[in-house]
Amino acid sequence: MASTNGSIETAVVVRPGSDRDLGAVVRIQQHCPETAQWPLEDYRGYPLLVALIGAKYAGFCSWRQSAPDEAEILNVAVDPLWRRRGVGSALLNAVVERAHGDIFLEVAEPNAPAIALYRKLGWVEAGFRPGYYNHGTVNAVVMKKRSW
Ligand SMILES: CC(C)(COP(=O)(O)OP(=O)(O)OC[C@H]1O[C@@H](n2cnc3c(N)ncnc32)[C@H](O)[C@@H]1OP(=O)(O)O)[C@@H](O)C(=O)NCCC(=O)NCCS
Secondary structure (H helix, E strand, C coil): CCCCCCEEEEEEEEEEEHHHHHHHHHHHHHHHCCCCCCCCCHCCCEEEEEEEECCCCCCEEECCCCCCCCEEEEEEEEEHHCCCCHHHHHHHHHHHCCCCCCEEEEEEEHHHHHHHHHCCCCCCCEEEEEEECCCEEEEEEEEEEEEE
């Protein structure tokens, strides 16, 4: 799509990830200190979605169906170069399309950008875990959304 200033805007494409994508996932993760820093191998065995803008990896989301009627976001991050372009929204909406039942996530209370994103997409607060992160120093907010 051509934007009003004449440049070409490329859409965000979300697709299932595979082992081939894990190097890019870990590189994005390393640029996102707010998100859990998983070893590459830990992503194997969970459903993974990757977001691309053109040929560039822009973000990823790892999630799991933890019970027949319950799912969980495990890790979600967008490369700082590609933020505020709808990448995080596209990833979360793709999970909501695929998961069954209530979907839960935990987010650090000071992580205002992430909480703003979840609220905008209709996630609601479902719990509070005092001292959940950083050796008891950072609280977690539990949020949930029903799958479509
Ligand atoms: C949180 C994060 C995933 C958002 O990704 P993103 O691609 O920038 O999000 P989107 O472009 O889809 O944003 C959608 C909406 O979320 C809200 N939002 C996103 N980033 C925000 C910020 N920095 N400040 C305030 N609101 C923000 C806004 O309402 C935004 O809509 P708008 O751009 O029209 O105002 C990204 O900032 C990130 O990767 N952070 C580091 C990792 C992290 O915190 N992961 C979550 C762990 S629980």
